[in-house]
Amino acid sequence: MLELKNITKRFAGKLILDGVNLTVNDGQILTIVGPSGAGKTTLLRCISGLEETDSGDFFLDGQPFNPVTNRNNDTVMGVVFQDFQLFPNLTVLQNVTLAPTMVLKQSKAEAEATAQRLLKQLNLDGKADLYPYELSGGQKQRVAIVRALAMRPKLLCYDEPTSALDPDLRKEVEEIILKLKAEGMTQIVVTHDMPFAESIADQMLRVEAKS
Amino acid sequence: MNYVSQILPSLISGTGTTLSIFFWTLIISVPLGILVGLGMITNFKPLTWLIDVYVWLMRGTPLLLQLIFVFYGLPIIGIVFQRYDAALFAFILNYTAYFAEIFRGGLQAIPVGQYESARVLRLTNWQTLRKIVIPQVVKIVLPSIGNEVINLIKDSSLVYVIGLGDLLRAGNVAMARDVTLVPMVLVAVIYLLLTAVCTVVLKRLEKHYSAWR
Ligand SMILES: Nc1ncnc2c1ncn2[C@@H]1O[C@H](COP(=O)(O)OP(=O)(O)OP(=O)(O)O)[C@@H](O)[C@H]1O
Ligand SMILES: [Mg+2]
Numbered sequence: 001m002l003e004l005k006n007i008t009k010r011f012a013g014k015l016i017l018d019g020v021n022l023t024v025n026d027g028q029i030l031t032i033v034g035p036s037g038a039g040k041t042t043l044l045r046c047i048s049g050l051e052e053t054d055s056g057d058f059f060l061d062g063q064p065f066n067p068v069t070n071r072n073n074d075t076v077m078g079v080v081f082q083d084f085q086l087f088p089n090l091t092v093l094q095n096v097t098l099a100p101t102m103v104l105k106q107s108k109a110e111a112e113a114t115a116q117r118l119l120k121q122l123n124l125d126g127k128a129d130l131y132p133y134e135l136s137g138g139q140k141q142r143v144a145i146v147r148a149l150a151m152r153p154k155l156l157c158y159d160e161p162t163s164a165l166d167p168d169l170r171k172e173v174e175e176i177i178l179k180l181k182a183e184g185m186t187q188i189v190v191t192h193d194m195p196f197a198e199s200i201a202d203q204m205l206r207v208e209a210k211s
Numbered sequence: 212m213n214y215v216s217q218i219l220p221s222l223i224s225g226t227g228t229t230l231s232i233f234f235w236t237l238i239i240s241v242p243l244g245i246l247v248g249l250g251m252i253t254n255f256k257p258l259t260w261l262i263d264v265y266v267w268l269m270r271g272t273p274l275l276l277q278l279i280f281v282f283y284g285l286p287i288i289g290i291v292f293q294r295y296d297a298a299l300f301a302f303i304l305n306y307t308a309y310f311a312e313i314f315r316g317g318l319q320a321i322p323v324g325q326y327e328s329a330r331v332l333r334l335t336n337w338q339t340l341r342k343i344v345i346p347q348v349v350k351i352v353l354p355s356i357g358n359e360v361i362n363l364i365k366d367s368s369l370v371y372v373i374g375l376g377d378l379l380r381a382g383n384v385a386m387a388r389d390v391t392l393v394p395m396v397l398v399a400v401i402y403l404l405l406t407a408v409c410t411v412v413l414k415r416l417e418k419h420y421s422a423w424r
Contacts, residue, residue: 048331049330049331050327050330050331079328079331081324081328083324085322085324085325085327086328087325087343088347088424089343089346089350089423090342090343098332098334099332099334102338103332103333103334131423131424132423133423133424147332148331148332151332
């Protein structure tokens, strides 16, 4: 369970997040919606430790934690970026196994076995030895999901998972997210696509634009 | 033909000096250039300022002047180098500045998102640099580095001025002694061979890095 209490964030004095409270229960999907510029991405970046907050507290399973410094314990957050940010110099398999071998100290064989299993699960079999530039947008996104999952995160976050894709791929993303939910993954999804948000959400958080 | 085989040993020994300057400058300046290039993109102002001044000095004055300064100038204030060390020192200082500038450009071309995605995967800064940033930077800078490598072969002839026995000096000595153009033609051929080998190696490297985009 992830809880945020009174999270405040300013950029150059400008208030972006004004006392955000939220709770995500294990195995549930929280969607974060709101108009452009409201601070959805900023909130996600705070949760994943890419941005410092100005005040407020984070709790994981009731224990306080700091997403920015909490880097030496288990992986808390997996992140699927809007533009995926795969490593272009590494093959799909290397993209997925890099962190598990270097950070979790898994053996190459173990990491590759896990990677192959996850790739298969997300319909990416046969793509292991391709480089990112050889993949379609949807395939890149699924590799990004596999790469995040291989680190065994407690939560998985997505920023606008449907925005960089063809509209007909929306259904596919939805299916993946629901499939991962069925396997018990806790997920946070930022989106401005309301129908999409409603069809996957257990819980919805609306972030309002500050005037 | 007889004459050629007569002067060839001295030319080959000169080539040895040229290659040794070339080789060591490259081996030391490239990693140093990466480090200095990294220094240029930090937010630590005193460091970036210092590096800017250094790069400005190295790129704004002739390498020939720097060589003369190190070998003939520094002894005046009590810093004495052997000929070869002076040459190597000046070359490393000079080429590190050029390489640093090239690597800075390459480093700045890497999107912030690459660092962030490495960060959420909990890679350390060093792991990120080694596995993700440097390979991408190398691909970007390879053509510019290639130019500098070719330049370095030719620039190495500047050590002539501090009396080091490189390829050019070997040819010049033979030409002055025997009053013939043959040594200089041979010297030119050897330089052409050296740059041709470098060009081939660089093309290979670029091909290797063309596996991904
Ligand atoms: N690094 C930054 N420095 C300064 N201001 C920033 C920074 N990042 C975001 N902002 C500002 O914070 C506000 C919220 O940005 P954010 O990207 O979180 O919005 P968003 O809700 O994700 O919007 P969108 O739906 O368009 O993606 C915007 O006004 C933006 O200009
Ligand atoms: Mg956004």
